Amino acid sequence: MNEQQLNEHNLLDEVLDQLSAHKIGPTQIGDIVYELVHGYILDLTPAIATDSVMHVLAKREVQNAILTGLALDTLATQHLLPEPVQTIVENDEGLYGIDEQIAMSITSVYGSIGVTNFGFVDRTKPGVIGELNEHKAGVVNTFADDLVGAVAAAAAARLAHDNPAAVHQNFGIKHD
Amino acid sequence: MNEQQLNEHNLLDEVLDQLSAHKIGPTQIGDIVYELVHGYILDLTPAIATDSVMHVLAKREVQNAILTGLALDTLATQHLLPEPVQTIVENDEGLYGIDEQIAMSITSVYGSIGVTNFGFVDRTKPGVIGELNEHKAGVVNTFADDLVGAVAAAAAARLAHDNPAAVHQNFGIKHD
Amino acid sequence: MNEQQLNEHNLLDEVLDQLSAHKIGPTQIGDIVYELVHGYILDLTPAIATDSVMHVLAKREVQNAILTGLALDTLATQHLLPEPVQTIVENDEGLYGIDEQIAMSITSVYGSIGVTNFGFVDRTKPGVIGELNEHKAGVVNTFADDLVGAVAAAAAARLAHDNPAAVHQNFGIKHD
Amino acid sequence: MNEQQLNEHNLLDEVLDQLSAHKIGPTQIGDIVYELVHGYILDLTPAIATDSVMHVLAKREVQNAILTGLALDTLATQHLLPEPVQTIVENDEGLYGIDEQIAMSITSVYGSIGVTNFGFVDRTKPGVIGELNEHKAGVVNTFADDLVGAVAAAAAARLAHDNPAAVHQNFGIKHD
Numbered sequence: 209m210n211e212q213q214l215n216e217h218n219l220l221d222e223v224l225d226q227l228s229a230h231k232i233g234p235t236q237i238g239d240i241v242y243e244l245v246h247g248y249i250l251d252l253t254p255a256i257a258t259d260s261v262m263h264v265l266a267k268r269e270v271q272n273a274i275l276t277g278l279a280l281d282t283l284a285t286q287h288l289l290p291e292p293v294q295t296i297v298e299n300d301e302g303l304y305g306i307d308e309q310i311a312m313s314i315t316s317v318y319g320s321i322g323v324t325n326f327g328f329v330d331r332t333k334p335g336v337i338g339e340l341n342e343h344k345a346g347v348v349n350t351f352a353d354d355l356v357g358a359v360a361a362a363a364a365a366r367l368a369h370d371n372p373a374a375v376h377q378n379f380g381i382k383h384d
Numbered sequence: 385m386n387e388q389q390l391n392e393h394n395l396l397d398e399v400l401d402q403l404s405a406h407k408i409g410p411t412q413i414g415d416i417v418y419e420l421v422h423g424y425i426l427d428l429t430p431a432i433a434t435d436s437v438m439h440v441l442a443k444r445e446v447q448n449a450i451l452t453g454l455a456l457d458t459l460a461t462q463h464l465l466p467e468p469v470q471t472i473v474e475n476d477e478g479l480y481g482i483d484e485q486i487a488m489s490i491t492s493v494y495g496s497i498g499v500t501n502f503g504f505v506d507r508t509k510p511g512v513i514g515e516l517n518e519h520k521a522g523v524v525n526t527f528a529d530d531l532v533g534a535v536a537a538a539a540a541a542r543l544a545h546d547n548p549a550a551v552h553q554n555f556g557i558k559h560d
Numbered sequence: 561m562n563e564q565q566l567n568e569h570n571l572l573d574e575v576l577d578q579l580s581a582h583k584i585g586p587t588q589i590g591d592i593v594y595e596l597v598h599g600y601i602l603d604l605t606p607a608i609a610t611d612s613v614m615h616v617l618a619k620r621e622v623q624n625a626i627l628t629g630l631a632l633d634t635l636a637t638q639h640l641l642p643e644p645v646q647t648i649v650e651n652d653e654g655l656y657g658i659d660e661q662i663a664m665s666i667t668s669v670y671g672s673i674g675v676t677n678f679g680f681v682d683r684t685k686p687g688v689i690g691e692l693n694e695h696k697a698g699v700v701n702t703f704a705d706d707l708v709g710a711v712a713a714a715a716a717a718r719l720a721h722d723n724p725a726a727v728h729q730n731f732g733i734k735h736d
Numbered sequence: 737m738n739e740q741q742l743n744e745h746n747l748l749d750e751v752l753d754q755l756s757a758h759k760i761g762p763t764q765i766g767d768i769v770y771e772l773v774h775g776y777i778l779d780l781t782p783a784i785a786t787d788s789v790m791h792v793l794a795k796r797e798v799q800n801a802i803l804t805g806l807a808l809d810t811l812a813t814q815h816l817l818p819e820p821v822q823t824i825v826e827n828d829e830g831l832y833g834i835d836e837q838i839a840m841s842i843t844s845v846y847g848s849i850g851v852t853n854f855g856f857v858d859r860t861k862p863g864v865i866g867e868l869n870e871h872k873a874g875v876v877n878t879f880a881d882d883l884v885g886a887v888a889a890a891a892a893a894r895l896a897h898d899n900p901a902a903v904h905q906n907f908g909i910k911h912d
Contacts, residue, residue: 222820268721269671269833272824276834279821280804288816292750293807296800303548305797306804306838308496313837316668319621320484327503369620372479398644444897445657445847448648452658455645456628464640468574469631472624481621482628482662489661492844495797545796655900660848672836679855724831 219271226278230352236336237261240360243334244325245367249374252367260363264314270359273313277351284348300341300350307351311358318365325361330354395447402454406528412512413437416536419510420501421543425550428543436539440490446535449489453527460524476517476526483527487534494541501537506530571623578630582704588688589613592712595686596677597719601726604719612715616666622711625665629703636700652693652702659703663710670717677713682706747799754806758880764864765789768888771862772853773895777902780895788891792842798887801841805879812876828869828878835879839886846893853889858882 227233238258246252264270283289284297296304308330315322333341333353337360340353368374403409414434422428440446459465460473472480484506491498509517509529513536516529544550579585590610598604616622635641636649648656660682667674685693685705689712692705720726755761766786774780792798811817812825824832836858843850861869861881865888868881896902 219820268724268831272832272834273837275821275824276808279818280808282818283811283816288811290807290810292747293803296803303497303545303796304800305496305841306800308500309801309841310834310837312496312499313672313833317671319669320481320488320665321479323488323499324484324503324506327500327505328507329503330500331504369479372620395644444655444900448656448658449661451645451648452632455642456632458642459635459640464635466631466634468571469627472627479620480624481665482624485625485665486658486661489657489848493847495845496841548796655849655897657848660852664848664851672833672840673831675840675851676836676855676858679852679857680859681855682852683856721831 219268219275220266223265223271223274226275230278230281230340230347230349232336232340232352232356234258234261234265237356237360237363240329240335240337240356241363241367244329244360244364249367249371257363257367260366261359263366264359264362267317269317270314270362273310273358274355277307277310277355281348281351284350285346297350298348300348304350307354310351311354314355314358315362315365318362318369321368322362322365325364326358329357329361333357395444395451396442399441399447399450402451406454406457406516406523406525408512408516408528408532410434410437410441413532413536413539416505416511416513416532417539417543420505420536420540425543425547433539433543436542437535439542440494440535440538443493445493446490446538449486449534450531453483453486453531457524457527460526461522473526474524476524480526483530486527487530490531490534491538491541494538494545497544498538498541501540502534505533505537509533571620571627572618575617575623575626578627582630582633582692582699582701584688584692584704584708586610586613586617589708589712589715592681592687592689592708593715593719596681596712596716601719601723609715609719612718613711615718616670616711616714619669621669622666622714625662625710626707629659629662629707633700633703636702637698649702650700652700656702659706662703663706666707666710667714667717670714670721673720674714674717677716678710681709681713685709747796747803748794751793751799751802754803758806758809758868758875758877760864760868760880760884762786762789762793765884765888765891768857768863768865768884769891769895772857772888772892777895777899785891785895788894789887791894792846792887792890795845797845798842798890801838801886802883805835805838805883809876809879812878813874825878826876828876832878835882838879839882842883842886843890843893846890846897849896850890850893853892854886857885857889861885 224234235254235258238254238261241257241260242252242254245257280289280297284294287294289297312323312326315326329337337353337357340349340356400410411430411434414430414437417433417436418428418430456465456473460470463470465473488499488502491502505513513529513533516525516532576586587606587610590606590613593609593612594604594606597609632641632649636646639646641649664675664678667678681689689705689709692701692708752762763782763786766782766789769785769788770780770782773785808817808825812822815822817825840851840854843854857865865881865885868877868884
């Protein structure tokens, strides 16, 4: 691939292909987003939540994070990473931290709500994130689960920013 | 207070005084830390958790964040902030974000685990954080609840970094 | 101000008013942006740079950071902050860090380029930032200089993201 | 390498080996640190600056960032990364951002001064960083230059935190 091809390359298609290869679809991420925010954005539908996911996936910085993280997972699955990174990534070491760090380049674009949403999702591992975290059958998903969590957190934060009145109604204080 | 006095000033005492004025004690923060990590650091006691809180509170960057945030809460309670900041802080607007941003200067010192812990605590609001978030009787705690959550998240991350084997045992993958 | 008024309130006008009270105009920030990026975005004009500043100032998270930081400067100038925060802010202590932390909520929205741009501006203090940093005549600008630097860094990063080919041409490697 | 070996593995030796393979020595990083801070920490020597670099390199989160980033550079040099990441990393695309993101997990541990130092170094590319950025003879250093810059920025911030009086003397305001 030369530089010209890279510029013309539709990175969004590439991102969707790579997610698909890890058995992750945008609607599965949309379902997590829906669970996160439907309690306070009352007219939200799973389709609108998935639409927010697609907006997040269209951002270049998000695409770079996903493509890099999934490349590391793929290389780890193929035992092609140099040691000791191979062993660390293969075992999803709890103190590694680089998986969350790359994922946070997705959420920080959506302000501090994006970051706190991510922390919540990272601990509770809803939906497809929990499935990825099981690392079945020799497939390494050390980066994949954090990347999906970060996209969901970002898409939820994006909806919150677009619905300030709903957020206010549900998080603002009720004065005495 | 002149600069000389500031240099000699024991900022930790000042921080503990200010937390006390907001009815927050280190052991209450320690209890949150204990709940966060006792599931995987099996020999943890509430006393050790509170000791970790005290280590976090001894850091200058942490002290600066707490003193600044609590000053903003105090000024808001006294209706002394200029508008529109007074109204925004008084109402703990869900999209304000500066409370979490200041709090994250506490957690980022403890790596990405500190930040994800904070996101979890920020959403689940355990213990004294939930009480602060109720903003009873005209006292503004917009910054206080996030600062306490961040200190708890940082103290928990600190314990995790000191117990890599325990973290590994509980978060590492079990291979097929 | 009640919550209804806050929602209707045009925060952008408020931000421009507050900047003006600190003797900062958008074109002065635009001049810094122009200096930062005109070397590699060749058709850039100071007017386009200032337009990018206005786009940054229209973001709610940016507005919250500016209004909060300038409120702290104003209160420090009036000697209304509680001690020891009054002394710390009044003296623009080099290790305080909360001024940069609030400012970084402006730049992180524009990805890692925003953050590195900010670091550069924060050290080199071009244009109006250097003037603010002189803290003339008892006016405290501890937060103001960092906020202006962050807005300039964000506006420059925004232009870079909108001109990928120009960035590529000037930062990409020349292969052997 | 099994998990037991990883736990016993001296990651610091591994980090120094990997840096050496990229022709980077701790004293070269120490020289950058010395240039950054000797103007205000007057009794600093290059040896003390290098000692601060060694303290930074001893941190686990720092080691993880360096090992991961250098692994990506090595794989790119060997043309082993999956596309389009191979082309992006090989060309050190200006908008890629993941190199700076991984590097910032090194600096954020040292507070906001660490992050702003990094931004400055990332733009000015002093010493060995500038040499790495030239990407000579087909060797990819897309991550290496940012990692070295981040370690230097962190080591400089560490010295600043240990010398508050020196920082105060040189950055505090001179009152009228």
